Amino acid sequence: MKKNILIYGAVLGLLVAGLKLAEYKLIVIDHSIEIYGGLIALLFTVLGIWAGLKFVKKKEVVVVKEVIVQDPAEFTLNENNLKLLNISKREHEVLMLMAQGLSNQETADKLFVSLNTIKTHSSKLFEKLNVQRRTQAVQEAKKLGLLP
Amino acid sequence: MKKNILIYGAVLGLLVAGLKLAEYKLIVIDHSIEIYGGLIALLFTVLGIWAGLKFVKKKEVVVVKEVIVQDPAEFTLNENNLKLLNISKREHEVLMLMAQGLSNQETADKLFVSLNTIKTHSSKLFEKLNVQRRTQAVQEAKKLGLLP
DNA sequence: TCAAATGTCATGCTTTAGTATGATTTTGAA
């Protein structure tokens, strides 16, 4: 910044000096004033643009490196709701895996049971939670304190 | 852009005309040339700076290198991650409705587009989030601060 | 102005999810 100001000042000074000299030579020519003015206009326009660029063209590159780790919010299972809704242990297990984004097949594999079994659990779960889809089930379950 | 050029041209024209007039009045004064030149220099410097600013004033570029994982407690949309993953506005909209447990059909109805469109958005979303299912998408999106 | 990105939609297809129903086996409590 300071450098630019100094450079600008220096260039300006030189120009003024140069023009001062040129002034006496050009003055004798016809229409010299127009030429003189035109030159000044041109030079200072360029200078101005240059100055404008210098002072604004500072692109700021911000690099974000921080990683904010998830807070494992303290969760306490609401067993009361569990009982109220008649949700069994196994069903709750299935619900948790469902909430982790597992497919029915994956859940079945993880629990060593058949796909059909998981489907049965899921259906009953949806009934009890009064929802139609697994995504809704997860939402509802979280609301009810059945899931973290 | 075009406007700026026109404005610049117009201002320049007016100045030339004005100076042409001033030229004959100032010429009689002592040192009129210096004053004349000074004025032109001043005016065109300002004009140049203005032009420079106009044509170069690019927004700051923010470069983010790492994906940020956020605390889900207080939510502020992480637009950086959004950009990083190339998730468009519309896709984000779909993502939000998906997170609310809506089916593709319901989402389509809500956004007044076809089911196929939502499926397309969903597929691209899964790709970008690097997941296979909507449930996983929602989870991942929350981790990345794309969803409350 | 021109290319790239975005948004929209379709078709055809495969996979997964969800429903309905019924059956057998476990298990926990009266």
Next chain:
DNA sequence: TTCAAAATCATACTAAAGCATGACATTTGA
């Protein structure tokens, strides 16, 4: 021990989700 709930599994569906691909219009940015 007995009985009901819970858990398991199956078959047969329908519905929804997801994938791949191509097309076309609109928007936008360089």
